Amino acid sequence: MCRVWFLRSLAGVRTVNVLIMGCGRVARIVAESLVNKGHTITVMDIEEESFRYLPESPEITPIIGDGVFDKDLRKAGVEYADVFVAVDPSDARNALAAQKARYVFNTPKVVCHMDDPLRQQVYSDLGLLTVGPSQVVSDLILEAIHSSKNNS
């Protein structure tokens, strides 16, 4: 099945199936962007309320479930996902879910939110694609402080 193709970029012709764990702002922005490029998204969250602002689209499927449980991951279609994105508020939950997706369900690409830079290093070394917002945000803030721009 075409799931074994390892994607280098999403600029290709194929539709990618993305499963996102944790429906916050990041999930919404990512989902919307991917859908605009023609891909299909499933978003899973433990609370129904979290889906309130999720854009409605035939290509976006909300699923209530907990990504640390095998059965919920299966319910959300992890076995057919090309990409798994873990952006739950808890980094520990992200780490467990991401590694489940990778090692139990063999999802080709796994991206994991991991805020603590030291922890991020550990998981990066363990082979997960990790994203740590604090560093990025701090850099931008420092840039704003040091720049010659002022409030108007």
Place this chain on the structure above:
Amino acid sequence: MYIVIVGCGKIGYHLAKALLLIEHEVVIIEKNSRRYAEVFEEFGSSVMVGDGTEPALLEKAGIQRADVLIAVTGRDEENLVATQVSKHQFNVPRTISLANNPENDNLLHDLGVDVVVNSTEIILAHVEEELPENVLVHILPIVGSERQLVCVHIPAYARVIGKSLREVILPEGVLISMLVGSDGEPRLANDSEVFRLEDQVIVLTTPQNEKALLDVLTRIV
């Protein structure tokens, strides 16, 4: 030994007490501030409040010189991250973790936890002892291997009764270590030893071979 325990719930608390009693150096990390306040009286500076998955806090707890990291929180994700950070960031030689959810047993193991304690499995083994219908009881998982020590009960009219071990063909990789008769007397498993009615046969086997093993040992004539 220097031991860091993550989680001061029921398990962590008693574990810490026991280890301190036999004079190991113990530091406990507890996330919940109310629980921390409860146990502070007992443990004093041996307990710290905070998130045991944070490298910075683990460092403060002296993880670099720890011999063992024990993760016994009620959440498998926290146990997992605590052990992975300890092992990969701080090179702790031995990591032990609770698996609250039995489905995480193998994953924790595969991700490098040295010892995974699956409490459901342990209790299940004891329950199985009481159930007469169950002829195969899991006794002990072998650390670092997928093989398990199991016990098979030889029922009445089983084909193997009266046969010697030499005559019985077992699945590949399955090893009979001893037979315990209904009189409670153990007999070492050598080739000439004969299966008897009501024997409890102690076998080392993989999960995949259990069915075949049961078939060989318990099939009726």
